[in-house]
Amino acid sequence: xxxxxxxxxRHLFSAQVIALFGTGLxxxxxxxxxxxxxxxRAGMVLGTALTIKMVMYVVIAPLAAAYVDRLxxxxxxxxxxxxxxxxxxxxxxxxxxxxxxxxxxxxxxxSAAFTPTFQAVIPDIVTDESDYTRALSASQVASTMESLLxxxxxxxxxxxxxxxxxxxxxxxxxxVSALLVLSTRIPDARPSTHTKAWDKAASGIRTFFRTPRLxxxxxxxLVVAAAGSIVVxxxxxxxxELGGSQxxxxxxxxxxxxxxxxxxxxxxxxLDRIAARTVMMTGAGVLVGGTTAAVTLIAAGLITWxxxxxxxxxxxxxxxxxxxxxxxxxxxxxGRDAIPExxxxxxxxxxxxxxxxxxxxxxxxxxxxxxxxWSVLAxxxxxxxxxxxxxWPRPRTRSHDKPxxxxxxxxxxxxxxxxxxxxxxxxxxxxRDGCRLRRGRRSLPQRPAVTRSSSWCAxxxxxxxxxxxxxx
Numbered sequence: 001x002x003x004x005x006x007x008x009x010r011h012l013f014s015a016q017v018i019a020l021f022g023t024g025l026x027x028x029x030x031x032x033x034x035x036x037x038x039x040x041r042a043g044m045v046l047g048t049a050l051t052i053k054m055v056m057y058v059v060i061a062p063l064a065a066a067y068v069d070r071l072x073x074x075x076x077x078x079x080x081x082x083x084x085x086x087x088x089x090x091x092x093x094x095x096x097x098x099x100x101x102x103x104x105x106x107x108x109x110x111s112a113a114f115t116p117t118f119q120a121v122i123p124d125i126v127t128d129e130s131d132y133t134r135a136l137s138a139s140q141v142a143s144t145m146e147s148l149l150x151x152x153x154x155x156x157x158x159x160x161x162x163x164x165x166x167x168x169x170x171x172x173x174x175x176v177s178a179l180l181v182l183s184t185r186i187p188d189a190r191p192s193t194h195t196k197a198w199d200k201a202a203s204g205i206r207t208f209f210r211t212p213r214l215x216x217x218x219x220x221x222l223v224v225a226a227a228g229s230i231v232v233x234x235x236x237x238x239x240x241e242l243g244g245s246q247x248x249x250x251x252x253x254x255x256x257x258x259x260x261x262x263x264x265x266x267x268x269x270x271l272d273r274i275a276a277r278t279v280m281m282t283g284a285g286v287l288v289g290g291t292t293a294a295v296t297l298i299a300a301g302l303i304t305w306x307x308x309x310x311x312x313x314x315x316x317x318x319x320x321x322x323x324x325x326x327x328x329x330x331x332x333x334x335g336r337d338a339i340p341e342x343x344x345x346x347x348x349x350x351x352x353x354x355x356x357x358x359x360x361x362x363x364x365x366x367x368x369x370x371x372x373x374w375s376v377l378a379x380x381x382x383x384x385x386x387x388x389x390x391x392w393p394r395p396r397t398r399s400h401d402k403p404x405x406x407x408x409x410x411x412x413x414x415x416x417x418x419x420x421x422x423x424x425x426x427x428x429x430x431x432r433d434g435c436r437l438r439r440g441r442r443s444l445p446q447r448p449a450v451t452r453s454s455s456w457c458a459x460x461x462x463x464x465x466x467x468x469x470x471x472x
Contacts, residue, residue, distance in 0.1 A: 003134050008184045009125050013135075015180035016118065019081065022173025023111075026088055029166035030100070032249075035235055037097055040366075045097055047362010050232065052101055053108040054358060057351035060112035061344050062204070073117055074186040078178045080114040085174030092164035112347075119343040123331060124187050132331065134268050203338070204345030211333050213277070216392020218349055220280055220322050222384030225353035226377045227287040227315045229361035230294055231256050233370060234312075241370070242305060255309040259316030267324045276325040277392060283321025284385040290314040291378040299371050356380070 004010050034045040087107040094100055126135045208214040231253070238244040238252050270279060294311045297303045326346065334342045357377060365373035 003126065003131050006126060006131075008186070009122070009135065011180050011184040012118070012121065012125065012186070015081075015177040015184070018173045018180070019084075019177035022085075022088070022170040022177070025166045025173075026091070026107075026170040029164065029170070030091070030104075032235070033091070033094070033164070034097075034100065035239065037094075037100075040236070040240065044362050044366040045100070046235065047232065047358050047366070049100055049104045050358045050362065051355060052105050053111075054351045054355035056105060056108040057112040058348050058355060060109050061115070061348040061351075062202070064113035064117060064344065073121060074181060074184065077114060077117060077121075077181045077186070080110045080117075081174045081178035081181065084110045084114075085171045085178070088167050088174065089171040092167045115347055119327070119347070120339055121186055123339055130272075132328075204341030204343075205349065207334060207338065207342060208345055208349060213329055213392050214333055216277075216388045217280075217326060217329060217346070218353075219384045219387035219391055220284055220326075221350040221353040222356070223284045223287050223381050223388070224319050224322050224350070225357040226381035226384065227291050228319060229354070229357040229377055230291060230374055231312060231315060232358065232361045233365050233373070236365070237308070237370065241303065242308070252308060252312060256312040256316035259313035260320040261316075263317045263320035264324055267320065271325055271328065275395075276329050277394070279325055280322050280329075281385075281389065283318045284381075284388055286314060286318035286321060288378070288381050288385050290318055291374065291381045295371065295374045295378050298374060353384075 004013070030046070030049065034049070038045045084107055087103050087110070091100070091103055094103065122135055123132060126132045208218060234252050235249050238249045242248070244252070267279070290311055293314070294303075297307050297311070327343075330342045330346055331339065357380060360373055360376050360380075364376065
């Protein structure tokens, strides 16, 4: 694959994959740690921890984008990997629930600065448009591989070790990721046109609010968050409702990852033929259908292992249909110098949607039951899908991510101005046909014909048919 022939991208992608798998193991272990400390209230503990994560993402990501052009990006990425590895290494030592909240706050502050910086580096390393699209898809595949394989690896590991050992694997993953980033040649960010940090932090958000397709993406972020928050309840749903084990939790999470992975693998070719808006709106419809099915089954008491696995897979498919094309739409919507601000704004705004839905899944799900919580999430998903169609209307011409039609505009009687190529050949053909028409007329009505030679017709650039009659 030509994309992976680029050494710097190959190293950076490997660092992302390793760090993602470390994060995936942390997510599984954190859920089990919360269940070990809080029991049936683990959903509320996990929901609070994830809410803290979203607050950090919403606040830290724009600030990181504002200051990233003042720091060497490679050094920053390495430092953030080391900090995250050290924090995860301390998680097995916690004995109180509030310890989890503090460490998660520090860990996710590092992730909030790392992810938008990493995303903004990719277009500086992969400059070809088609390769960049595939790089975005590869990043999505890496994320979905983590969603698929991390629970599987956790399920295998939990058969012969306790969950707190999984934190050690996460810490090692962050350190290896730091070494790979250190071996990568990452160019420093271009200086921003904004002199004040706040102006730079807010510029990406302002771009979202004044661009129709980006306003649609904000609504689609709510759809993804609402549907994905149902999956947050996997631990309590599998352990309490279905009576499963720790390994069963990991396998159910893998079902969602399977749908996302299979979809992300086929999307690059689909996006070469179908507009990103069509793909993303289809994903919104899939997620609304998945959340509605989850509410219907649990309200009727018909939820089973098979039904849960199918719904989780459908949600994974819908999330991939929306998330994968997002980077391509962002790049097409802003100038090259504004890419870091745009990615940071998307990172922050997308997690703002999760900040709304995580408390619904965690707190409302624990206190009022899954039926009410999932009903609220389904309503939010439907509202987001409707808002996306309203805010991002179907374009009247070709989609922004399709090649533009560069042919000259045509007037009533032909091209507006002479051009080379096909239009010029059409003009010559008209001249030739006019000359043949003149030669074919043996006689004209009573008025004498204008005498003009064929050579004059050819040199004038006009058809002879325009001057066959003399003036009266």
